[in-house]
Amino acid sequence: MRSDYLQKDHEIHGEILYLRFLLDTTDLKKEDEFLYTYANKNKEKIKSQINEAVRSGLGSDFNVQSITYYPGSLTILVVIGTTYYAISRYKSFIESVELLVSQIRNLLSTTVSQGTNSRISASSNWIPGPGLIQLDSQFSSSNTDLPTRNRTSERILFSEDETVISTGRITISGNHYFINQVASCKVDWTDEIDKIKDAYRKTLLLFSAIMGIYLGFKTKSFLLGVFFTILGMIAALIFLNPHYKLYHLRLGMSSGEIDAVHSKSREYLLRMSNAINEAMGLRY
Numbered sequence: 001m002r003s004d005y006l007q008k009d010h011e012i013h014g015e016i017l018y019l020r021f022l023l024d025t026t027d028l029k030k031e032d033e034f035l036y037t038y039a040n041k042n043k044e045k046i047k048s049q050i051n052e053a054v055r056s057g058l059g060s061d062f063n064v065q066s067i068t069y070y071p072g073s074l075t076i077l078v079v080i081g082t083t084y085y086a087i088s089r090y091k092s093f094i095e096s097v098e099l100l101v102s103q104i105r106n107l108l109s110t111t112v113s114q115g116t117n118s119r120i121s122a123s124s125n126w127i128p129g130p131g132l133i134q135l136d137s138q139f140s141s142s143n144t145d146l147p148t149r150n151r152t153s154e155r156i157l158f159s160e161d162e163t164v165i166s167t168g169r170i171t172i173s174g175n176h177y178f179i180n181q182v183a184s185c186k187v188d189w190t191d192e193i194d195k196i197k198d199a200y201r202k203t204l205l206l207f208s209a210i211m212g213i214y215l216g217f218k219t220k221s222f223l224l225g226v227f228f229t230i231l232g233m234i235a236a237l238i239f240l241n242p243h244y245k246l247y248h249l250r251l252g253m254s255s256g257e258i259d260a261v262h263s264k265s266r267e268y269l270l271r272m273s274n275a276i277n278e279a280m281g282l283r284y
Helices: 005-007 035-040 043-058 090-116 131-141 197-218 222-239 266-281
Strands: 010-025 062-070 076-086 120-128 156-160 164-165 169-171 177-180 186-193 243-253 255-261
Touching: 005 243, 010 090, 010 131, 010 177, 035 043, 035 062, 035 076, 035 090, 043 062, 043 076, 043 090, 076 090, 076 131, 076 177, 090 120, 156 266, 164 266, 169 255, 186 266, 197 222, 243 266, 255 266
Parallel strands: none
Antiparallel strands: 010 076, 010 120, 062 076, 156 164, 164 169, 169 177, 186 243, 243 255
């Protein structure tokens, strides 16, 4: 890569970093999921502490966009973003990220340990978000001296609309999941009713019945009235069938199954499912 490219400023924005922290305890006397319960009750305090660490470590242009907690051995997913930031020295930026991840890991370990009066072990890793992926791949491909201790390489397997599936994570309409938290993935369907079509169908059926009776009396022909009524009913049943299949992409998590996305297109969800299953096969 040319030196002028390495030295120029590079603009980034949006979701920049995904940080994952796994907290566990060796205290067998504690109840299951007590770490999750504590973190969920103190989520505003924890978010404030992490946000302060982010602004101190990366600058005031960055902030915590979301924090998600998963039960079991407490897993915390932190999304860090910025509206605009210019990187002039990429290696220094990555070193700052590595230091930040270490600081937040120690912060979480201390906070949760003191709050639950338990011995806590903590681990962490991070992957670049959509706002950093392209720049990260450009620099990483020709710079072997970049810090890699806590980094996880990522390859995009599916990207369409508001959905991004990579070898490390799943982003669907702003919701984020790590691949190694997904135990299973499948596409299922339910029978749904289109309320508008259903209303039109009922109206057409009622109209056909009324017109059939009217024509029967008007023409004094019972058969004509019956014929018109049956014709209207057939049209309503065939062309205004309100039933349709709604497909669901279901992810099996430690907390149970969740419907991650819904669509009338089975093929669309199958492409997503195939990408997730491929990522699960390559999970880190």
